[in-house]
Amino acid sequence: MSGRILVPYDDSGPAEKALEYAFETFPDAAVTALYIVPIPAGYWAAFGDAGELGAEQGREHGEEILENAMTIATEYDRELETEIDTGKPAQTIVDRVEEGEFDTITIGSHGREGVSRILLGSVAEMVVRRSPTTVIVVR
Structure with missing residues (x-):
């Protein structure tokens, strides 16, 4: 089905399940785990050098x-590309898919941050609504 799969990864239980799902379901796909440093645009710039340290x-x-x-990935005997x-x-997730690098997103239903919604976390929900490609939500 998919040649390149993006898995947003934050080390939460749902993110781990999403990564495992990608490995199990798409044995021939290239999988990339993406960690996003959650910094609102321009936030760190207000702090000068301290902002650069925080981002680093x-x-x-x-x-x-x-x-x-x-x-x-090692447990599944799979290769994994990682990106930050x-x-x-x-x-950021939607932008990466719009660039055309990925065929599918496999995302955990919610991550570590914020209060989870009843079924989906706010990030997963927004990705589902805005993604131009297939999104698989794993719980």
């Missing part, structure tokens, strides 16, 4: 989280 710490944290995703981006998570 966010990227370092993302690298640690993606190491956990690599562990899951910065921005508003839902918009």
Whole structure:
């Protein structure tokens, strides 16, 4: 079905399930785990050098989280590309798909941040509403 799958990954239980689902369901697809440092546009710029430090710490944290995703890939004997981006998570995910790099998004129903909605987290819901490609929501 899909040649390239994007899995937004934040080390939450639903994100892990989404990654596992991608490996199990699409054995021949190239899978990319994406961690997004959730920084609103222009926020860190207001703090000068301190903002750059905060963004850098966010990227370092993302690298640690993606190491956990690599562990899951090893358990499934699969290769996994990892990427870190910065921005508003839902918009960043949709932007990446609009660039044409991915055929499918496999996303956890909710992540670590904010209060979850009844069925979907706010990021998952926004991605489902705005994505130009197939979105699989895993619970």
